[in-house]
Amino acid sequence: MKSFSKRIEKLVPSASMSMAEKAREGNATQEIIDLTWGQPDFDTPVHIKQAAYDAISAGKNGYTPAPGIPELREAISNFHASQYRTVYDPSSEVLVTPGAKQGLMYLLQLLIDPGDEVILFEPCWLSYRDMVFFNQGIPRFIPANNDLSPDLNALENVISPRTKAILINNPVNPSGYVFSDEELDSIAGIAEKYNLYVIADEIYDRIVFTGFVSLSEFKNIRERLIIVNGFSKAYAMTGWRIGYLLGPARVISKVNLIHQHTATCASAPSQYAAIAALTGDQGVVDHMVITYKKRRDVFADALEYSTFNLIKPQGTFYSMLEIPETLPKYASKSDFLLSEYGIATVNGISYGESAKNYVRLSLTKDAEILMQVADRLLD
Numbered sequence: 023m024k025s026f027s028k029r030i031e032k033l034v035p036s037a038s039m040s041m042a043e044k045a046r047e048g049n050a051t052q053e054i055i056d057l058t059w060g061q062p063d064f065d066t067p068v069h070i071k072q073a074a075y076d077a078i079s080a081g082k083n084g085y086t087p088a089p090g091i092p093e094l095r096e097a098i099s100n101f102h103a104s105q106y107r108t109v110y111d112p113s114s115e116v117l118v119t120p121g122a123k124q125g126l127m128y129l130l131q132l133l134i135d136p137g138d139e140v141i142l143f144e145p146c147w148l149s150y151r152d153m154v155f156f157n158q159g160i161p162r163f164i165p166a167n168n169d170l171s172p173d174l175n176a177l178e179n180v181i182s183p184r185t186k187a188i189l190i191n192n193p194v195n196p197s198g199y200v201f202s203d204e205e206l207d208s209i210a211g212i213a214e215k216y217n218l219y220v221i222a223d224e225i226y227d228r229i230v231f232t233g234f235v236s237l238s239e240f241k242n243i244r245e246r247l248i249i250v251n252g253f254s255k256a257y258a259m260t261g262w263r264i265g266y267l268l269g270p271a272r273v274i275s276k277v278n279l280i281h282q283h284t285a286t287c288a289s290a291p292s293q294y295a296a297i298a299a300l301t302g303d304q305g306v307v308d309h310m311v312i313t314y315k316k317r318r319d320v321f322a323d324a325l326e327y328s329t330f331n332l333i334k335p336q337g338t339f340y341s342m343l344e345i346p347e348t349l350p351k352y353a354s355k356s357d358f359l360l361s362e363y364g365i366a367t368v369n370g371i372s373y374g375e376s377a378k379n380y381v382r383l384s385l386t387k388d389a390e391i392l393m394q395v396a397d398r399l400l401d
């Protein structure tokens with residue numbers, strides 16, 4: 023047999039999916055509590071599902087315009103403007119994608135030539151590394167500070183003539199960190215100074231417990247910034263595969279070429295559902311965010327005096343737990359937690375060297391279950 027492409031060799035399986043698999047295999051001594059999955063434990067709100075049923079019943083089941091149905095692009099533009107006072111032209115600066123992940127992949131395909139570099143702050147979502155590799159680029163990781171906050175001071179040091187883009191995720195999966203206004207301003211200034219693109223994955227922008235500033239509010243980088251967002255997290259629509267990009271027409275029109283020749287368009291019923299999500303009652307999102315915040319607080323309070331240090335997230339539904347010591351027989355921190363405590367988590371090292379003493383917990387379980395997790399850890 024002829025070999026596969028060289029670029030596929032660099033991809034590794036998703037650590038969160040592998041760990042979820044191990045959790046399903048179980049443990050002989052206790053019931054496993056699975057905190058691996060980055061998926062809301064809420065169902066998609068009823069009015070959003072209804073909009074999809076209605077679209078399907080009305081026969082809106084064909085291909086749509088590649089960049090998305092105009093009503094959805096308009097709804098996205100209006101919604102973004104209402105949140106962040108920044109207007110993107112729905113006809114040329116908005117592209118609807120089959121999930122935020124696909125939008126990210128398109129952008130890397132657009133920007134990277136073999137050997138080009140993309141800067142990432144550790145700890146960062148594990149798919150970025152593989153996506154950059156798959157596009158024959160080189161991820162340049164910036165190690166985090168001790169508290170896992172991003173080290174902005176190191177940013178200029180990793181820039182090289184091959185640097186194409188800074189990819190930031192705000193709020194951060196896995197740490198729940200939310201970048202400050204000053205930090206974003208500094209990133210924007212550096213991107214301008216070195217003529218770099220900035221890809222801002224803001225998929226968790228609605229799940230925040232303090233304030234949130236979007237990079238789109240920094241007008242000085244409008245021509246070099248692309249915002250990635252989607253419906254999976256805020257509206258509990260992970261399976262609907264619907265997201266979007268916002269950026270200058272020059273970028274969006276090129277991304278649309280990749281999109282036309284690969285996905286064609288995002289799923290039509292999902293697009294109608296997304297309109298209902300943005301134009302309908304936002305109380306459904308508030309309810310989920312309040313719940314995530316309560317869980318975070320209950321869990322952080324319970325672990326306050328434990329030997330495990332929890333980094334209290336400012337956003338997302340994740341948090342990082344420091345595991346100082348493990349028994350030598352365990353290959354990883356998450357194997358240790360799974361075997362000794364029956365808690366399935368994702369190894370911190372999957373998100374970068376700086377997080378090697380941590381595991382990521384997804385707090386997408388009821389507060390009572392999180393209390394059981396805390397009880398086991400305190401035992």
Ligand code: PLP
Nearest residue numbers: 060121122123147195252254265
């Ligand atoms: N970006 C980040 C940081 C994520 O954590 C995820 C999902 O876990 C995605 C993007 C993917 O989102 P989507 O479901 O819209 O593809």
